[in-house]
Amino acid sequence: MSGGFSRPAWRLLLLAVFAMFALSGCGSLLWGPQQAPIVEATIMPVEPASAPVAASEPEPVETETAGPEQPRKPKKPVVKPHKVEPPPPVAAPAPPPPPPPPLIVLRTIERNDARALLDSEVQKPDGKVVGRAVDMTTDALGKPREIVVNLQGFLGVGDRKVIFPWGAFRFTPTAKSAPITLNPTAAPTPVAKASPVQLPLIDTTVERSNGGKVGRVIDVLIDANAQPQAVVLDVNGMVSTERRTIAANWSALRFVTKDKELHPLLDLSDAQINATPPYASDKPIRAVSPAPPPAPPAAASAAPAAAASAATAIAVSNARAAR
Incomplete structure (x- = not known):
């Protein structure tokens, strides 16, 4: 083979390697094992085993903020709530004295609601005027009984009064003329002498209960139901020297029998008469009545007690609201 080792050469190389390993192992056997250096051992005390300690939560780490420190x-x-004691009841101040009672009571009557009786024309249903009213009579209860009419004659001759x-x-x-229509x-x-149980009103003197004079009746005001509403009194010479007339409510009159005759009574004092507005034929009628008597003292004395109890109730209510 060309390029490399021949087979005998490989074998020689392997043998050389094994020989080297063998020599290294024999050297350690020839020289013996090398002894490690002796180090003195220190015996440390062994702590006894203890129960495992529970791991605690890590403490929070404060981090610095870049901003300024907030106040x-x-x-x-x-x-702590404290108990509020109710204040002692405050004595109510004495009430002011009551105003003086009124002297009179006035009632307004419109002119269309009442008409004067004296000298009013009397007509028949066909419109023919037959006379004029000159008087009326009433009984002890104040109920009208008769009307006196002056019947006309010819040119004033033959006039006569009838009932x-x-x-x-x-x-x-509201009639412009002849407000009275006869059946x-x-x-x-x-006309005859008045009966003891009836009283002609015109020119009759009205008195007080004590016998003092109030005024003279000069007219009677009648409404659409033919009922008297007021009498017109001439108080000239009774209270003052000036000529003065006033209207008094018909309901304020009382009729009593004295010396076998009826007498009209009206308890109006001089001060009450002076406080009454005058009667005028072209103005609304202001009819006067005596003021009612004042309230009894028992009712007046109960007012301070009622005011004191009301003040105590208000104080207790305020104390409860403050709790």
Whole structure:
């Protein structure tokens, strides 16, 4: 073979290698094993085995922030609730004195709701005027009983006064003329002396319960239902020297029998008469009545006690709300 070793050469090489290994092994056998250096051993105490220790959580590591340190918020003080005692009841101040009671009571009557009786024309249903009203009578209960009419004659000759029952006519306050209409079947009767149980009103003097004079009746105001609403009184010379008329409510009148005759009574003092507005035919009617008597003292004395109890209740309520 060309280019390489021949087979006998390979064999020689292998033998040489085995020979080298063999010589190295024989050298160690000839010289003996080399002794390691002696080192003194130090006996360390052995700690007894202990129970395993539980691993603790790692402590947090504070990290520095780049920003400025924020100020800490102040802690809010803890306020312990305390029991609020109700304040003692406060004595209510004395109430102011009540205003003086009114002297009179006034009622307004419109002109379309009432018409004067005296000198009002009386007509028949066909519109013919037959006379004028000159008076009326009433009983002890204040109920109208009769109307006195002056029947016309010819040119004033033959005029005569007659009486018609109160229910024989119809009254119309809004009529421009002849507000009184007679029933055609009504029969007149001659005027006679007044009965002891009836009283003609015109020119009658109204008195007080103590006998003092109030005024003289000069007219009566009648509504559409033919019911008296007020009387017009002339108080000239009774209270002051000036001529003055006032209207008084019909319901304020009382009728009593004295000396076998009826007398109208109206308890109006001089001060009450002076406080009444005057009567005028072209203005609304202001009819007067005496003021009612004041409340009894028991009701007035109960007012401070009620005010004190109300103040105590308010104080207790405020104390409960503050809890």
